[in-house]
Amino acid sequence: MENQGLFYFFIGLTLFFTAVAALLFYKMKRMSDLRTLRLGRLGILYLANLFFAFNSLIAVGLIYRFSDHPTTLTNIGLIFLVIEMIMLLLFPMLFGFVLPISILILTIKMWRRESKSIANLILPILMFIFLVVDWLAIYVGDLSDQWIWLKVLFFAYPILSAYLAWHFMVYFLSSWIYGRQMRNQKAPFYVVLGAGLVQGEKVGVLLGNRIKAAVNAADEKTVLLFSGGQGPDEKIAESEAMQKYAIEELKFPKTRTMIENKSRTTFENLVFSAQIIKEESQQNSPKFLFFSSDYHVFRAALFAKSLDLQADGGRGGKTAMYYRVPAFIREFIAVLNTERKKHMIWVGLIVGGLIILAIGLEIMQKI
CATH class of the missing domain: 1.20.58 (Methane Monooxygenase Hydroxylase; Chain G, domain 1)
Incomplete structure (x- = not known):
């Protein structure tokens, strides 16, 4: 050959x-x-x-x-x-075609079935911003060379887009791999994280799926701890409604349930639940698994690690696609926010470097 x-x-x-x-x-x-x-x-x-x-x-x-x-x-x-x-x-x-249409369909479903809030418009807002900046980038690219400084500055758009895409892919793959690895994990205690109640006292579909995931994963010795306090618009504590749902609807034994009814945030869910499990198990660092919605599990896991809790694993209840996608993007933004100083430094270095380059080219052009 x-x-x-x-x-x-x-x-x-x-x-x-x-x-x-x-x-x-x-x-x-x-x-x-x-x-x-x-x-x-x-x-x-x-x-x-x-x-x-x-x-x-x-x-x-x-x-x-x-x-x-x-x-x-x-x-x-x-x-x-x-x-x-x-x-x-x-x-x-x-x-160019499938993604915008999918975003439109998901947004319509979200708007019809969930609360009509600005947060639920995050996907079309982001898409609109990218389309506007795309149009501006094309317009600037067609300008004459006397606008070289502006062309250089607009290089920030593809560079920052690549930077954002990299971090999104890192978060997406981390979340996906983590979820796959946690499927068969076991622990003596399962903590179910609370969510808002329907009509102030009933478990909705989102929260119900979290409870079902925990019940289905439990064996004959597993203890379920329901974590969630009472919000200002709720008639009872979330944990009490969750416990009632597990016992009455899913026939889970009441003797293997506990409640934590003071927490208002994921931080408090994890910390207060860990304290109760520590007292119950009489161990300094008791191990437990937590259950949340699938889009929220990995961020909760990162949170647990930052608190040095032995919540090594987490699993997610199923969430409708129209809700999962925008919710996952909000989770990604929240994770970016935890390292905002680092990202601000990188963005500053990129934009600052381009500004210096643009000024240099403009000076050279005039000379």
């Missing part, structure tokens, strides 16, 4: 990237504490190495395609190439 050296080079690349991907997968599986965004960064590197291995294998198949001795590798490479081309063609359609 004429391209034998090139063939072995891409074979080597395929094996190398596959080995690195396997090592990263092993590191993710062996992590002692999954309550970290490092999980998502490892996940991105893992997918990137799989992608490079995938393309190296395509190259191997194509080399055989143009040789005198095509084999099965040729067909494999061509199949992979076709799959990748289809995916690349679908991406513009996904983001």
